[in-house]
Amino acid sequence: MPPQLSNGVASQISPSVQFCNGAGLRSSPKHGGIARRTKFHGKNLLPVLVLVLSCLSILRLLKIAMITSHSSSSFQSNAPSTVDLEFDRRLKTSTASALTPKEFMVLSKIITRKAPCNLLVFGHQSQYVNLSSINAGGITVFLEDDPHKTSEIKADFNGTRVYNVKYQAPAKKAYDLLKHARGNPACSPATNMMYQSTCKLALRNLPEEIYKLKWDVVVVDGPTEDSLDAQGRMSTIYTAGMLARGAETGKTTDVVVHDVHRTIEKWFSWEFLCEQNLVSAKGKLWDFRITADQSNSTSFCSSETVHLMS
Template identity: 35%
Template structure:
């Protein structure tokens, strides 16, 4: 048997064939970088999406004049300018408007008021925008007898906080209402109570809950509702409500300043004597009475320390 013939085949080795083209290396490197970038972005996107479901849900809202308060007073130059222009022209057409001295008396208390100041105003008047501006960094709330008035106000000045109430009193019934309040002095018409649950005929109890429970009112101005004719609601309810709010506040360290306008009228004069009390009257400027009432102010379970004469009555 012939042995198998073996052949050795030699190939010439090419150096060029052993060299990997640089373009191939660059392409591979670029591909890897893109892969890494894609992976990083995918992880980042996943983390962001995951956080939407795991973090507490929060929203950002634009603060409004109703709830935004700061501990900064209105700068003195601005305050003085507002008062200057508000008192520049003497009122000769509307006798129910505050006179410059009366307006200045209220403004002086607002200026000294702790910040943020809580200001409750009964009635919409010529001075409504001024009161809101002077107490810009506090809370100013208006109580109005007409929902239509509020709608008109909100169309032009949506930042004003106002609430309408339904008054059940009439000027012509003031004497009966005062006698009724005296008989209920230790019951429904007591000076310290939560008016939200009051059944007293003089109590305003249909305002939002915060008015009675959450806010300590530093200043109260009674310049409404209407009270110049027998069937008008009169201000007896507003005066009674102010007297109770001032005495029932949770913060006993702060007095409440209560202003009553048009004290020349019988309802305002007699009602203030019964529920705000002469011993709390600190000044009278024109037709404006200024009372300062502390927490639980009064004596013997009544509104006043000094007994009010039984003959107090409204001459109609």
């Protein structure tokens, strides 16, 4: 509430208006005539002051609201859209897992040495656009779980095929899946018809030609995401090892795994691709050369299994 004004203060504020308790008109000797003095009570002025102050407060609030609204709209216009954030996320993910020039050179030499051949790639990076040209005359198949990346690959170019796949095993299940594979005969390399396997690591929903073709080179670089809740590469590494061992007896298949600095890639590569099959390593890229063996062996590696801390 505005402060109460005394008669003295009010007379100072408005010299031409006097507050008095008397009534009537008095003569003014100074002006030589009768001066009309209007009488007001202090309580009659309070509503007017309250109204004025209220109007000023409302105007001030409106001004603040306009400034806030302008700042908000300006921020929103400069803020990235959902599409921009998604693109930025995919760009960062792609850059973080991209092959270095030396790593790509190693991969190119492996494919060149066997071209034209059957090349299977789990995942897709921008550099892989050139793999179809390197493998001209052969068959190049990409298996990618990101629809955005799938649309970037030119199918039917130099025998290129593209399939969108779904993975069901998050990275946080890696240790449980590894224990499952070690204790389940259905996960052994002697298993036939992997698309009917009961092993939890087996990818059973791939296109039919993936199981029928005999692969010369298999590249594991997908799924791309790297977090506990994202899809891990446990199944792709296991499946790559199974496909290599399912070829004709004596046939060799190069299984190339990228990002081996990560725990899952390292664990599962040692477990299902085996140290004795490692023929080269460059940066974060390992090349395992596996010879198909139809001896119905129940173990992947001849050496002692790598033991993991529980």
